[in-house]
Amino acid sequence: MTKRASDVSVSPPRRRNKYIVAPLVLIAANVVLFALFFVWPAVIGLVYSFTNYTGVGAFQFIGLDNYHNLFGDSTFYDALTRTLLYAVLFVPLNFALALLAANLVVNKHAKGASVARVIFFIPWLLSPIVVGVLWRWLFGENFGLVNYVIEKLGGSAVPWQSNADLSLLVVVMAASWAWTGFSMLLFIAAIKNVPVSYYEAASLDGAGPWRQFVSITLPSIAPTSFIVILLNTINAMKEYPVFVALNNGGPGTSNNLMVQYIYETGFKRGQIGYASAASFVLMLILMAVAIIQLIVNRRVENR
């Protein structure tokens, strides 16, 4: 952890509270933006989730009907379980790949690490739409490179697009590939902050590279690991463009995730109230995930 400059300074205690105008001016813009684009939508979203508002005209309060209907709505359940499945697959895969990439890049024995680091990072620069297009091109059933190679090796064409589960798997791979660079950067920063003397001491004691990784690197980068898991969980829960470009949430509607569900109900079918209720369920899930991870993180840090 970085030590705050104020913790170590030996100057007499200051009364910094006498400044009110300056900090207020400095944060004014963000306070206004926060009020307009976070507080206001959150409040009206909550209000509308108890109504049958369609985006125009009058509306009535219908109490908990939206929520009640949601939990009886199989389409909503499918979207929710599919989203959770996607997150469960994507988060660990991305974590493992990013950690592997980061360790290889900072490994002092690996040659050409700085070039490789750039290669790992470039996919993150592509937009989710382009990532979807790119993997659609790779995994096309009758024209893609992957099936071409599989057939060349004597296999038979794999139904990457027409099988719902394989289709989801392609998106998981595509998204993991695209997000590795970003997670890797966070890991690299963390790994570099582990004092080299720890490793030197461990290797004097005869610990091999794997032992050093498990006993020194992993515990030292735990806070970053939690950040990566948290950010990736949020990213997974709100994924939409990769699916749209790769298989349009298909085949059929089998890979319509939460955001696509909210988008379709709210904007294609005009059920703003209903979509707001779905939004709130998603928000509560995100909050729960974040809180659980924060608690675990505290536990790990206070060990």
Add this chain to the structure above:
Amino acid sequence: MTTTDIPRPVDAGPGRAVSKKRPRSTGSGGLRRAVPATTLLWIMACLYGLPVLWFILSSLKPASDLFSYPLTLVPHNPTLSGFKAAWDSANFSQYFINTAIVCVITTILTVGVSCCTGYALAKYDNKWLKVFFLCILATTMLPSEVMLAPEFLVVRNLGLYNSFAGIILPAVLTATGCFMFRQFFLTVPDELVEAARIDGARELSIFLRIMVPLSRPIMLTLAILSFQWRWNDYIWPLLMLNDPNKFTVQIGIQSIVGAQNINWSVLLGASVISMIPLIAIFLVFQRYVMSADINAGLKD
């Protein structure tokens, strides 16, 4: 940052000016350990690089060769016709200009506003600032994708529907930006501020004259991140815009994908064109991005 300060003896690659690296291996057992690590690294790098390479090389093939068997990695007679077709079709050049305008304005606003907020959070300790810090933290839990419907209504009520402002303003406040600046200003000694105060400088002029110039590397890093976020935005512009003359590049690409019969030649061309600005910016400024401690501040 509390890294150990060991200068790098060899391999003066990118990032030497800002990041501190461990020394490259020298001495006994170097080769024996270099081979597996290097092999593994490059197998993985190939897996990451190949899809992009295949995509770019495919975009250079003439439309008639795209599906001709056997597939070849390198185009036989490379052509830019796909790019040209993409650029000329369906307003794509207009989309490109729109996206650039949105990105540049949003990025400037994001960097400016985040810098101010980060400084206030780092160098003043009023109660309400701590509360606001938590508010910003809460925004990370509420991505606009989740608040789709209500956020749309708010923007519509503000009269910003179908305008660039409707895409730009909601995107200016970012927790990542505020925390990056906060983390940076925490490392700037308080004595610097105190000394300027004793010399009679006003608060805001301390910020503008001393602190802003100091934070240039952070500004650049956030600018690159912000540009990437906005350039690649899809769902928000899709909702906010209904005038085809205002569409952004991502909407344009998705409309090609959404067609009944995908015109792959145009699609590949358009996609590769859309990648160029970001990859160019990244390659020029990569050492700033690569050394950025992006998670700084989120760890408190």
